[in-house]
Amino acid sequence: MTQQSTNRVKQQVTTSEWETRVNLAACYNLVAEYGWDDLIFTHISAKVPGPDQHFLINPYGMMFDEITASSLVKIDLSANKVMPSEYDINPAGFTIHSAIHEARSDAHCVLHLHTKEGVAVSAQKQGLLPISQQSLFPLSGLSYHDYEGLALRDDEKARLVKDLGSTNFMILRNHGLLTCANTIADAFLSMYILQRACEVQLLAQAGGTELTRVPEPIISGMKAAVDQVTNSVGGGLAWPGLLRKLDRLGAPYRQ
Numbered sequence: 001m002t003q004q005s006t007n008r009v010k011q012q013v014t015t016s017e018w019e020t021r022v023n024l025a026a027c028y029n030l031v032a033e034y035g036w037d038d039l040i041f042t043h044i045s046a047k048v049p050g051p052d053q054h055f056l057i058n059p060y061g062m063m064f065d066e067i068t069a070s071s072l073v074k075i076d077l078s079a080n081k082v083m084p085s086e087y088d089i090n091p092a093g094f095t096i097h098s099a100i101h102e103a104r105s106d107a108h109c110v111l112h113l114h115t116k117e118g119v120a121v122s123a124q125k126q127g128l129l130p131i132s133q134q135s136l137f138p139l140s141g142l143s144y145h146d147y148e149g150l151a152l153r154d155d156e157k158a159r160l161v162k163d164l165g166s167t168n169f170m171i172l173r174n175h176g177l178l179t180c181a182n183t184i185a186d187a188f189l190s191m192y193i194l195q196r197a198c199e200v201q202l203l204a205q206a207g208g209t210e211l212t213r214v215p216e217p218i219i220s221g222m223k224a225a226v227d228q229v230t231n232s233v234g235g236g237l238a239w240p241g242l243l244r245k246l247d248r249l250g251a252p253y254r255q
Contacts (some may be wrong), residue, residue, distance in 0.1 A: 003022035006255045012083070016049040021069035023184040023239075025253035029246055030188060031113065032065035038114040039063070040125065042176070043090075045097040046109040053077050055101060057094060059087030068255040077102055077159055083204050092150070099157035100164060100180055107168075107180035109187040116175035116221055117198040128197060128215040131204055135197040136252070138169040138190070140222035147174040169194055186234030188242070 010018050023047045031037050031044070040061055048054040056072040058064070074083040077098050097110045121128055130139055145163040148156050151189040164170055168190055171197040177198070179190035204211055247251055 001120045003255075006068070006070045008072070014049070014080075018069065019026065019190060020046055020049060021056060022254055023071050023074060025067050025069045026186050026243055026246055026251070027109075027111070027184050028058060028064045028067040029251040029253045030046040030112075033062065033246070033249065033251070034195075035189075036113050036115045037064040041093070042112050042114050043093045043097055044111045044184075045094070045101065045109070047101060048074060052082075053125075054082050054093045055097070057089055057097070059085070060093070062087070066252065068252045090176070095157065096160060096178070100144070101162050103161040103181065104164070106182050107113055108182050109184045110178065110180045111116075111187045111191050112172075112176065112178045113191065114176040115195055115198070116206060117202055118171070119175065121198040121201055122176060123174050129201055130219055131211050132197055132200040132214075132217075134200055136214060136219055138197060138220045139219050141167040142169045143167040143169065145170060145172050147172070155237070181235070183235060184241035187235070189235030189238060190224055 009021075016075050024044060027044050040063060043057055043058045044055060045055050048056060054074055054076055056074055058067055059073055061073050062071060065150070071087060073081060073085045073089050075089060075094070076082050078096065079089060079094045081089075096112055100107050126134055127144060128138060128142060130136065143164050146162050148159075164180075168179075168180050168186075172178060177191065177194055178186050179186040181190055182187050
């Protein structure tokens with residue numbers, strides 16, 4: 001992405017949209033940095049600020065560590081481009097995202113991954129177990145959606161939305177992980193915690209001994225504890241530091 005291309009896109013959008021583009025591109029770059037990407041597959045989408053139902057999504061075929069603010073493609077809920085772009089998108093990949101964005105006005109960002117640890121836990125009948133502090137955060141509001149094959153059919157949307165309900169964490173059975181939130185920072189932090197909980201679970205299970213579960217009353221009190229731990233700022237507490245990390249690495253998200 002040349003500086004000329006970056007300036008051209010930046011001049012065509014509002015300041016708030018550009019900020020969303022920068023944060024969403026950073027989220028893609030961070031997913032790649034943490035090794036959670038699956039080549040060019042999976043998606044992270046974010047609503048463009050304003051009254052229109054417009055969203056930003058990755059250009060299909062671009063690796064997550066290559067994605068920039070200006071390369072993100074602006075589309076509507078039917079995956080039609082609403083702003084000229086030299087890049088295409090994967091319409092089928094937006095099926096899950098469009099369903100959630102349309103049903104949940106609070107889901108400004110939807111993050112879906114195929115990490116090996118996430119897929120492994122999604123294949124376990126009991127799902128995520130309450131065996132670590134990390135697991136308690138998603139368990140305070142976790143849903144599951146059974147596997148129906150590749151997410152290509154519109155009729156699956158209603159079932160996905162029903163299963164998600166009002167939760168912000170979802171395990172897609174035999175498929176992967178999903179988080180949604182009001183901000184990109186919150187969606188990323190939620191995914192970080194969910195992914196770490198899956199990693200810990202697999203390590204604990206590999207030990208071959210009986211596991212100790214956290215008592216139910218502690219799990220029930222986690223929602224209030226989350227606000228206290230993050231000073232009610234949520235992902236915004238860690239996000240500036242994550243952006244500084246990307247800047248040190250020379251990530252292209254601001255372009």
